[in-house]
Amino acid sequence: MRGIQKGRPPRNVSPDGQNRRSWEQAEAEFSGSLQSAIDRAPHARATFNALDKHKLREVLYQEQGGLCVYCESRVKEGHPPPRIDHWLPLTARPDLALHWPNLYLSCAATHHCDSRKGDTPLRADSADPDLPWPVQKAYEVCIGFTSLGEIYVRTDAPLDDAQRRALILTLGTVHDDTTKDNGILNLNHPALIAARRAALDGEKRRLERDFAGRATTPEARAERANHLKEQPRLPEFVSIRIRWLDKTLGKAK
Numbered sequence: 001m002r003g004i005q006k007g008r009p010p011r012n013v014s015p016d017g018q019n020r021r022s023w024e025q026a027e028a029e030f031s032g033s034l035q036s037a038i039d040r041a042p043h044a045r046a047t048f049n050a051l052d053k054h055k056l057r058e059v060l061y062q063e064q065g066g067l068c069v070y071c072e073s074r075v076k077e078g079h080p081p082p083r084i085d086h087w088l089p090l091t092a093r094p095d096l097a098l099h100w101p102n103l104y105l106s107c108a109a110t111h112h113c114d115s116r117k118g119d120t121p122l123r124a125d126s127a128d129p130d131l132p133w134p135v136q137k138a139y140e141v142c143i144g145f146t147s148l149g150e151i152y153v154r155t156d157a158p159l160d161d162a163q164r165r166a167l168i169l170t171l172g173t174v175h176d177d178t179t180k181d182n183g184i185l186n187l188n189h190p191a192l193i194a195a196r197r198a199a200l201d202g203e204k205r206r207l208e209r210d211f212a213g214r215a216t217t218p219e220a221r222a223e224r225a226n227h228l229k230e231q232p233r234l235p236e237f238v239s240i241r242i243r244w245l246d247k248t249l250g251k252a253k
Contacts, residue, residue, distance in 0.1 A: 001072070001137070001139035001187075002072070002134065002139055002239055003027055003137060003139060003140060003238075004063060004104070004134040004135055005063070005134070005135065006063050006100060006135050007025075008059075009023035010023060010052075010056060010059050012055065013055060013056070015051075015052045023098070026047075026051065026098055027098040027099070030044075030047050030097065030098050034095060038188060040095075043094070044090050044097035045090055045097070046047060048069070048090070048098065049097070049100075051082060052235055053077060053084060054077075057077070057126040059077065059079065059083065059103060060084065060103065061103075062232075063187060064234075065100065065231065065233055065238075067107065067236065067238070068082075068107035069113075069134060069195045070106055070107075070112070070113040070114070070185050071083075071107060071112060071113050071192055072236060072237045073107050073109070075105055075106070075107050075108075079145055080189075082103060082105050082106060082108055083105070083106045083107070083113075084103055085103070085105075085113075085117070086103065087103075087104060087130070087133050087134075088121065089119040089120070089121055092119070092121055092234060097144065101133050101135050109191075110179075111191075112189045113187075116181070117185055122166055123162070123166045124162070124166045124168070124169045125165070128165070128166060129154050131166050131167060136209070139167075140239050141154075142159055143155060143157070143167075143239065144166060144249070144250045145239070145240040145243050145244075145249055145250065146241065146249060147196035147244075147249045148193065148197060149196030149200065149240065150174050150195040151193075151196070153167050153168050153171065154248065154250075169183060170183060170187075171183055171187045172184070172187055173188055174188045175188060175189070175190055194235045195237060196235070199200070199235070199236055199237035199240060200240055200244055201239065203241045203244060207220075207224070220247070221245045222245070222246075224245055225241075225242045225245040227246075228241055
């Protein structure tokens, strides 16, 4: 999970063959119709589903550097296609169905990320607010990784108590003999841990090759980290790569 800088939504959100509608037009029409809707959540879902999802995914892909908003795996068109996630679920906030800062692209994995989340809000208690949108919070400074690829909430994360509890519950804990799928997003799923470890090993091999056995310098590691962050198409699991380059990986338990 990383902070995301969102740009403008698609200029035309109508399916091909229909009259052009801008995102702003669609949002305004939806806001007006929602006032008289008897069942607000189903109405919001139907309105959202009537948009051209491919056009939405194209823009979200660019905003997120081609990575899942949650696990940072590569997202790509296919069957099933990437999922368009409502950060604040439609069932709880139907009024935000077409609110651009509430929309993100998630991978289509079945055991973690948006498929796992469903309509569950990202909070630990019903009295707490949801976790802030990635446009509001730089989650890469809140989240740490171990050398084994495990993900956790850093002790120095700039979070209030409610946000910390929510993020811990959101990420989930490492699986063992008694604990399997857990957390709202299940981001410590064994497949994700293995993929992060593979990304980490690839980053290590690259630096070893570039320096041919010589010790790397802090400047070289910082340059490599900046290079990764500046790519329009980010490398998979970029956050753990940068944590390793910054030498800020946590210890595996």
